[in-house]
Each structure stands twice: as structure tokens, then as C-alpha cells.
Amino acid sequence: MKRTEKLLVLDIDNTVFNWVEYYVTCMRALFEQVHAITGIAVAILQREAQVIFEAEGTIEYPFLIQEMPSVVEHYAHDVERMLREAVEPGRKAFNAAAQAALVPYAEVIETLATFRQRYANVPVVALTDAPRYVAMWKLNKLGILEYFDAVYGLPDPRIPADPINLKVKVDPEILMKHLQKSSFGFAGRIRVLPDDYEKPGTKGLKTVLMDFDMESHKEDVLWIGDNLRKDVGLGVRLGVHTGWARYGTIIRQEARDQLLLFSPQQNVAKNVALDPQNDQSPQPDFVMDSFKDLLAAIEGTLMKTP
Ligand SMILES: [Mg+2]
Numbered sequence: 001m002k003r004t005e006k007l008l009v010l011d012i013d014n015t016v017f018n019w020v021e022y023y024v025t026c027m028r029a030l031f032e033q034v035h036a037i038t039g040i041a042v043a044i045l046q047r048e049a050q051v052i053f054e055a056e057g058t059i060e061y062p063f064l065i066q067e068m069p070s071v072v073e074h075y076a077h078d079v080e081r082m083l084r085e086a087v088e089p090g091r092k093a094f095n096a097a098a099q100a101a102l103v104p105y106a107e108v109i110e111t112l113a114t115f116r117q118r119y120a121n122v123p124v125v126a127l128t129d130a131p132r133y134v135a136m137w138k139l140n141k142l143g144i145l146e147y148f149d150a151v152y153g154l155p156d157p158r159i160p161a162d163p164i165n166l167k168v169k170v171d172p173e174i175l176m177k178h179l180q181k182s183s184f185g186f187a188g189r190i191r192v193l194p195d196d197y198e199k200p201g202t203k204g205l206k207t208v209l210m211d212f213d214m215e216s217h218k219e220d221v222l223w224i225g226d227n228l229r230k231d232v233g234l235g236v237r238l239g240v241h242t243g244w245a246r247y248g249t250i251i252r253q254e255a256r257d258q259l260l261l262f263s264p265q266q267n268v269a270k271n272v273a274l275d276p277q278n279d280q281s282p283q284p285d286f287v288m289d290s291f292k293d294l295l296a297a298i299e300g301t302l303m304k305t306p
Helices: 019-038 042-056 069-074 079-101 108-118 132-142 172-179 203-211 228-238 253-262 265-271 291-300
Strands: 007-010 124-131 150-154 189-192 221-225 241-245 286-288
Touching: 007 203, 019 042, 019 069, 019 079, 019 253, 042 069, 042 253, 069 079, 108 291, 124 132, 124 203, 132 150, 132 189, 150 203, 189 203, 203 228, 221 228, 221 291, 228 241, 241 291, 286 291
Parallel strands: 007 124, 007 221, 124 150, 150 189, 221 241, 241 286
Antiparallel strands: none
């Protein structure tokens, strides 16, 4: 890819939308729906979810219901019936809740549109630790996929199968979207990074810099994320400009507590910036108190004439 003059790289979760509120709202709907259908206690479903998310290496594993031991047992390995009676309604409850809960932070769309107008030649890259498919599903639902030139995510979720009767445990229509690596109509670059490229390692952002031929032009790169230790820290280590989406760290205690009910501790730290800012924290070049501060961050870093 030919070198661009400047490059903007954005984290997604808690940088362009409130991931914690979205996820606890949708997961509550999912658990309650599965509970209503099967009678299995929500607390049991949540504990089983923790184990599955841990094993899959992502709290956003989309084939959760069909992997829960209590659900599998409830349907005695009758895959079709389980998919029809529990998995589909559970998935639909999650998606229905997402209609209202999966929304960008204030002025994200307006700011991205202004950015596009003002800096038509500056590519915008999404760099996330979410599985690539899940990341693009979210950006598409958020209505902002079109503002990105590239999406970098982790490997797509594993397709679950029943080991006893050797059946794939995914509705055929959904399965097709995953097998065909749906890109949601996205025309930009899609890159699936190896699992060990997860932040706070620098390999993911390094790959972005290599792809855009910006390795020796780090002063022309701005990287923005909500996690001071992880996002800002890795940017500082790499020597690019960094913006801290401080607004993304403002999370209601109740939402945080709900997240803990179904996520392994390591995953909470992965998805929520838990460490308060202190003297040892990495120092961002720019602190953002809302997404619209992006324009000032760009003026203050990339567009600053020396
Ligand atoms: Mg984030």
C-alpha cells in the first residue's frame, strides 16, 4: 500500500461507543430469555458463560448458548431443537436489546463525517482486540463502518459442533455468514491478526504501520484508545502520537458489577480500563473528554506545524 501523509488509528470498544453498557444490557436480555425458555437459573448460565469466554479467549464469543453445558444437557444433544428453542430466541433477544444499546457516543458520526471532509486523504483504521467478525458486526450496527478504511481484529470465532452426533451447532443462515467471512459490504482493507497480537503488545499497531508504510513516519500517526495502560502505553512505546479517550473510562459501577457476573477477571481488565490514572501512567499527547475532541487532537498532533 502506498504511503499516506498521515494516519489515524482508532480503538473501538469504549472509544467510539460504550461497550460495557451495550454488552451487559444485551447479555442480560440473552440470559433472561434462555432462563425463561429452559428454566435454568441465570446465575448458572452466567457461571458457564465465564468458563466458555475464558476458553475461547474472548468475552464476545457469539456461539455461547449452544456451548453451555446446562443447555446442551437440557436438550439432550438434540441440536436442531436446541437451536430452534433456545439459541435462536436467545440470539434474537440479544440483538433486540442491541437496537437501543449499541449506539455510538455523542457526536461520533458527526465528527467522523467532519473528519472525512476535512482530511479526505488521511486513512482511518480500526484496531481492536475483538474478533474481526464481531468488530465489523458492531461497526456496521453502529452505522460507522463506512468511515473506516481498514479494520484490524483478532481471529474469527470458532464454529461449535456437537461431539456426540457430529453436528454443527449454528443455524445454517448464521453459519453461512461466518463461513463466508461476511464483511458487511465493507470495501476497505480487512486484516485478521494472530491471537498473540492482542494489546498491550505492540505487534498489532506495528502491523498497521507496516501496511501503511508509516514505520519511519511515526510523527504522522495518531493512535487513540480509552485504556491508558494498554492503548496509550503501547502507542508511547512505539513512538506514535497518542490520544486518550478519557470519557471511555467513565463506566457506571452497576454496569461494571454486572459484567463481573459473567466474565472472567482477565477479560474484565481486557475490556475495561480499571487502573486509575497515576504518576506511573503513560502520558498521552492529548486527552479527550468527548469524541468530538478528536478534531482538536488531530490539530494538536498530526497537523501541528513544527
Ligand atoms: Mg477500548
